[in-house]
C-alpha cells in the first residue's frame with residue numbers, strides 16, 4: 001500500500017503530478033500536498049503525496065549520524 | 075538518491091547499534107512495541123533485531139490495516155463482490171485474506187468482478203469508465219489512507235458521479251494503542267511511533283503516551299538507521315526515566331501533521347466505534363461517512379445484511395496483534411500457515427507480523 005520511500009516529483013499540473021519510480025513514471029495526486037513543487041521529493045501513500053520531504057531536516061538527521069559515527073570511531 | 079542510501083548507511087547503523095548497546099548496558103530488560111506494520115516489515119527485512127543487545131526486545135503491535143480488519147469486515151467485502159452489477163476494487167493485500175466463506179481472490183475465481191488498484195483515485199476513474207456498474211472501493215487503512223479516500227469521495231460528490239461508493243473500514247491508530255495498553259497483557263517500556271500515520275496526524279498525537287501512560291514514544295522513518303535511532307531514543311528515555319515524544323522522522327513528520335489531509339478527512343468522515351481483529355470493539359477508533367455523504371457509503375447504499383463470521387480455525391492472529399504471542403509460537407506458523415497458503419491475515423500482508431517473521435526465518 002505504501003511506497004515508504006521519497007520519490008522525485010518530475011512534473012506538476014494543477015493538483016496532480018508525475019513521479020519517477022526507478023525509471024517508471026507514475027501519476028500521483030497532490031491534493032493533500034498543494035505546496036509540492038517540481039524537483040521536490042515527496043512521500044507517496046496509496047497514490048497520494050502525503051508529505052514533501054524537508055531537506056534541511058533530512059540533512060540535520062544525517063549529520064547527527066555522522067557525528068555519532070565519528071565520535072565512536074575515536 | 076542519497077536521502078535513501080544515507081539512511082541505510084552501514085557505518086551509521088553500526089554507530090547507532092553501538093550507542094544502543096552502551097546506553098542499555100546494565101539497564102535491565104526493555105521491551106518496545108513497533109506499532110506500524112511497515113516497521114515490522116523493515117525490522118525483519120534488515121535483520122535489525124540481531125543488532126540489538128539481549129536486554130532490548132521489539133514486539134509487533136496491531137499496525138497492519140489488512141490484519142486488523144475484522145472477520146466480519148472481510149465477509150462483507152466478499153458478500154459485496156458476489157452481487158450482480160457490482161465491481162469491488164481493493165488494494166492487493168486484501169485479496170488473499172481468508173473470510174468465513176473464502177477470500178476475495180476465491181470470489182473472483184468464481185466469477186465476481188474484483189479489481190486491484192494502487193490508489194483510490196484509480197477506483198474513481200474506473201467508476202467513470204464503467205457507468206453501468208456500481209464500483210465499490212474497500213476503504214481499508216489508517217490515517218495515511220483515509221485522507222486519500224476522503225479526497226476521492228468528495229471529488230465524486232462534486233462531479234456528481236453516482237456509481238462510486240466506499241465501504242469505509244478505516245481505523246484510527248491512537249485509540250488502538252490505548253486499547254493495547256489498557257488491556258495490560260503486554261509489558262511495554264516504550265513505543266516506536268508510526269512514521270506515515272504521524273506524517274498525517276503529527277508527532278504530537280502521541281503525547282498521551284508519556285503523559286497518561288508514562289511511556290516514551292519515538293516516531294520513526296522506515297530505513298534501518300531511522301529505526302535504530304528511534305530505539306536509541308527509547309532506551310535513553312528509559313535509562314534517564316524521562317518519557318517524552320521524540321520525533322526521529324523530522325524530514326516527513328511535523329508536530330501538528332498535514333493540516334490539509336486532516337481537513338479533508340474531517341470533511342468526509344465522522345469518528346465511530348470500530349471492530350478490530352484481536353482487540354474487539356474499540357471506542358472512537360473508526361471512520362464512517364458524514365450523513366451528508368451517505369450516498370457514497372457502500373454499506374448504506376447496498377444494504378449489507380448482518381453476517382455470521384467465523385475466525386479461521388487455529389489461527390492466533392488476535393494474540394499476535396496484541397503483542398502477546400510471537401508469530402512463531404502459533405502452532406500453524408510455517409507449517410499449515412505460510413505466505414503461499416495463509417490461514418490468517420497476519421500471514422497475508424507483507425506488513426503482517428507473521429509474514430515478516432516468516433521472511434526473516436527464510437533469510438536466516
Ligand code: SF4
Nearest residue numbers: 390391404411418428
Ligand atoms: S501463523 Fe498463520 S494462523 Fe498463526 S497467527 Fe499467524 S496468520 Fe494466524
